[in-house]
Amino acid sequence: MTVSQDGKAIVWQQNTEGTYKIFTEFTKHRGPLYAAQFSSDGSQVVTAGYDRRVLLWNPEAVEPVDLARRIDALQDPPAPYRELAVHDGPVRAVIFSPDGKTVASAGQDNVVRVWDLAGNKQLEVLRGHASHVRDCAFSPDGKSLLTASRDQLIKLWRPATYGETLVLGGKYGMAQTDAILAARFSRDGTKIVTASRDRTAALWGTSSQQRLQYFSEGHDFLASSSAFFANGSKLATGAGDGSARIWDVASGTQILAIEGTGRTAALAVSEHGRWLATGGPENEAIVWDAQTGAQIAILEGHESSVTSVLLSPDNQWLATADDRGKCRLWQYDPSTEEWVGSHWLRGHSRSITALRFTSNAATLITASGDNTCGQWDVATGLEMKDRVLKHQDWVADMAISADDSRLISCCDDGRLRLWSLEDAQLLREIAPASGEVFTSVDISPSGRWALAACAAQGTVQMWDLDTGKEIKSEDPEQSAWLDFGGRAGVVWAARFAPQADHVLTIGGNDARLWEVSTRKPLVRYGPHGAVAAADISPDGRLLVTGSWDQSAKIWNTETGQAIRKLDGLHQGFINSVEFSPDGSTILTASDDGTARLWDVNSGAPLETVIKVHDTRVRHASYNRLGTKILTTANNKTAQIWDASTGKSLVTLSGHQWAVLSGQFSNDGKRVITGSEDNTAIIWNASTGDAELTLAGHTDSITSVAFSPDGSRVLTGSLDNVAKLWDAHTGKEILTLHGHQAELTSVSFSPDGHMALTSGRDGVTYLWPAVDWHGPRDLPVASSAVTGSP
Secondary structure (H helix, E strand, O other), X not given: OEEOOOOOEEEEEEOOOOOEEEEEEEOOOOOOEEEEEEOOOOOOEEEXXXXXXXXXXXXXXXXXXXXXXXXXXXXXXXXXXXXXXXXXXXXXXXXXXXXXXXXXXXXXXXXXXXXXXXXXXXXXXXXXXXXXXXXXXXXXXXXXXXXXXXXXXXXXXXXXXXXXXXXXXXXXXXXXXXXXXXXXXXXOOOEEEEEEOOOOEEEEEOOOOOEEEEEOOOOOOOEEEEXXXXXXXXXXXXXXXXXXXXXXXXXXXXXXXXXXXXXXXXXXXXXXXXXXXXXXXXXXXXXXXXXXXXXXXXXXXXXXXXXXXXXXXXXXXXXXXXXXXXXXXXXXXXXXXXXXXXXXXXXXXXXXXXXXXOOOOOEEEEEEOXXXXXXXXXXXXXXXXXXXXXXXXXEEEEEEOOOOOEEEEEEOOOOEEEEEOOOOEEEEEEOOOOOOOOOEEEEOOOOOEXXXXXXXXXXXXXXXXXXXXXXXXXXXXXXXXXXXXXXXXXXXXXXXXXXXXXXXXXXXXXXXXXXXXXXXXXXXXXXXXXXXXXXEOOOOOEEEEEEOOOOEEEEEOOOOOEEEEEOOOOOOOEEEXXXXXOOOEEEEEEOOOEEXXXXXOOOOEEEEEEEOOOOOEEEXXXXXXXXXXXXXXXXXXXXXXXXXXXXXXXXXXXXXXXXXXXEEOOOOOEEEEEEOOOEXXXXXXXXXXXXXXXXXXXXXXXXXXXXXOOOEEEEEEOOOOXXXXXXXXXXXXXXXXXXXXXXXXXXXXXXXXXXXXXXXXXXXEEEEOOXXXXXXOOOOOOOOOOOOO
């Protein structure tokens, strides 16, 4: 029997030649059909679908439409079916009990209805799922009913008592906020790592299913402020996500995350590097310990959001300014180690956008939306009214030269202005041809170059202040010194780094360090892109993640901190990462057509580069000894390589479409690959001959795995299911249902007693591979897992 979107249920009959012909067509539903089943004796059929009805009918009693009766305007004979139940939404599954006396139906109204056929009455409505119920199944004795729902839970019921006896998902399914792109066991099987499209990875306990560690760094959005530590080894960034981050400049890894810094991204670092000053969740300013992230002081008194903060070069003063134009000075008392409120600087009428101390900390300069920059005597708190710098519009930012002689400002009239601070004289006005408004401005340590960022255009422009001439890109298709392709918000600010030949840009959710002479990015400070793959080191101390941002990161599993970044070589998405069996190297595979090896201790790339020409490398993995590497690629082939030399040893050809995944068997004698042609193939690793083809999935196979003893194979597919196969005969053993979206990863535990699947539904399931002796004896993830593999 088949059912279809055309609303028909068709019963087929096999003839003597082994082919099928239509026995009868049932057309009494009013829309697409989603489910159907024969009773155990074949005498009855139950169907359900979009029209929310569950219909019971006898295939023998269904007759073709009598067109003559209809032409004569005669009524059709009584319909040969019985309507059992009407759900409040489409019905996705129906099932007969083993004895044929009961029917259960699962619907998008979040309930399961149980119907007594003999008494023609509804027995129970099982409520408890929080979303569509997509499947249901009776136990062999008919006393229990298993249901699966889009709420990521599987429930076991006793319909006779309306009792819910087991819930899986929250406890046995591991959920993340977005699609899980990969999941893998640790070498000892005690932990599981998952990689997610939400830019994070997570470490879970296998037995507890509890998250042990979370691997994430960087801002979520609106990164807009930055400050280098004085020695140039560290960088602080602030963002509208209410956090500040401290980064190692050389490695690009996050050292510290501080939450609760306010939405304005106000940020400053002390000269000695011990303090970090920020805004706060309300109207306060906060001073933090830059080493530990602990709060040192909460400074209250402002009546609106703190928009700018700055610590003086002598570490004695802190200036805080707010959205209403108020500014206050705070002085540090070393005897009590407290910040004491000092002068209020009153004079601005609109938001203060930037603060700058002169190098001797004697003068504070403030920029404001009231079209002015003011200069203030720090000792007295008085404004130098003869040194006010007057503009034509809102002043967005400013910077002063290292010798305190000049100030450059950017204004919402689209112009840059260079001023003499001593007499408040305008030295030069720069009117860019674009006419766009700049969001930040900076002046180089030498005082010769100016840098301005335009968030609306996604550009950074540079000028020679001695001549007023713009320094343009060498690319004829770009006019700006640095162009992010017109993507608004990608760059909010640009600053010169302490090293004169480097520039820092910040925007979106990251900061980037660029080399001035080449305009090439050197280091990125931010979160991963989507994390496509992850692996745990053999000793469990380290974790590696690979991302679609073309980088990989090495993390400490105890602290959750990134300690090393593998970056700068891959020119395409990283699709897979794997530690070598001895834990000394990391293997990465990329869309750029290469697989690369990296030293774990240093993060440096090794000389061996595997090049699969003119195609994407979808996956790369070691054999158990670490002597060979398997790659799968979009060119319809897989290849085996010498891990030390990068020389190709064997090419596996036979798939009709891209090969998405592959793995060696533990003994290294066989290889399995999965392809977009919906098949998996088991190969002889020495000769490259295909031994078995596994056909049964209805969509691309995204992941494959051998069991540790090599007797079974697990495959995961875009058809939302995983399948278990006999690795010696190619026979399909069982299908694992439960995911509500495409599967992205499958694997076996090291002892072979569990299988692991993850999918784009954001859930990872553990499937115990032992006999089920009762609903409370084993945390089963699906009724499909009932026997040992």
